[in-house]
């Protein structure tokens with residue numbers, strides 16, 4: 500019986516595939532003596548703008564910062580309301596709270612993305628922005644609201660159509676993302692004007708080069724994409740299309756071989772499958788049977804934002820669809836290094852045949 504571990508991601512194997520390119524880019528940066536900004540960062544920024552189909556993009560220190568700086572750039576301030584979906588990583592809400600704004604949590608659709616009608620219904624005169632989250636690679640519908648839309652595309656690089664549906668789009672390049680760095684990183688994409696504002700906000704509010712004196716306009720801080728992380732990302736860039744194609748193949752294999760009592764979460768055809776997520780009745784039992792044969796699955800997400808203790812001071816409306824999903828969602832291992840027989844082993848374990 501094969502009990503080799505099957506992991507959710509295998510970052511060492513991913514590095515091995517792109518080792519030559521990644522290490523050449525990294526060495527170039529180290530030897531250049533140019534560690535902040537520079538050509539690698541600029542190249543990575545233009546790749547992101549090209550992939551998302553936006554005028555411009557800027558590298559920042561993380562996906563969380565990408566959200567905070569985007570909200571700040573469109574004018575969100577303390578006390579403003581920002582609408583977001585109940586099913587997402589905590590950072591989506593954390594970014595809103597970091598500005599002293601109020602997270603207004605709304606329910607999701609069956610595919611886990613924000614219900615656009617719920618978002619519309621939650622709009623008040625205090626609403627200053629809406630954040631659709633392109634969850635697991637599914638592109639959320641753009642709500643019909645008359646305030647800025649900030650796309651949380653932390654999980655949607657490589658998905659089609661482009662996740663850039665609103666004024667600004669936040670991307671994460673956290674190591675486990677499909678296009679992941681060797682540390683924290685992120686991007687904001689959008690119009691030249693708004694991206695320029697984000698660039699300035701992420702550089703202490705400075706608008707011109709080397710202005711150490713008076714800072715005019717707005718108060719920013721330090722949030723820049725590191726040149727070394729940009730180098731790592733450039734090394735992986737050429738492999739992204741192939742890796743996404745492989746993720747799609749693996750997802751199709753899961754779809755075909757899952758036991759009858761387990762169904763995949765609805766997945767759009769263009770999803771880059773950041774996570775392959777299923778709904779399972781007895782999740783604890785499924786997790787136990789996989790763990791017993793060294794297969795590592797993960798729960799995304801064990802609770803909705805409404806049930807997050809850190810957000811308990813805010814009034815919340817009911818989010819029954821998200822609640823039900825949180826009881827049953829399970830993310831199965833998916834990364835380009837998995838073999839077909841790994842997928843078959845996972846399906847056999849879920850069927851109790853291992």
Ligand SMILES: Cc1ncc(COP(=O)(O)O)c(C=O)c1O
Nearest residue numbers: 561562563588590591653671673
């Ligand atoms: C949906 C979502 N939003 C925001 C973030 C935050 O990104 P980061 O970890 O790069 O700060 C993540 C990533 O983990 C995420 O999955």
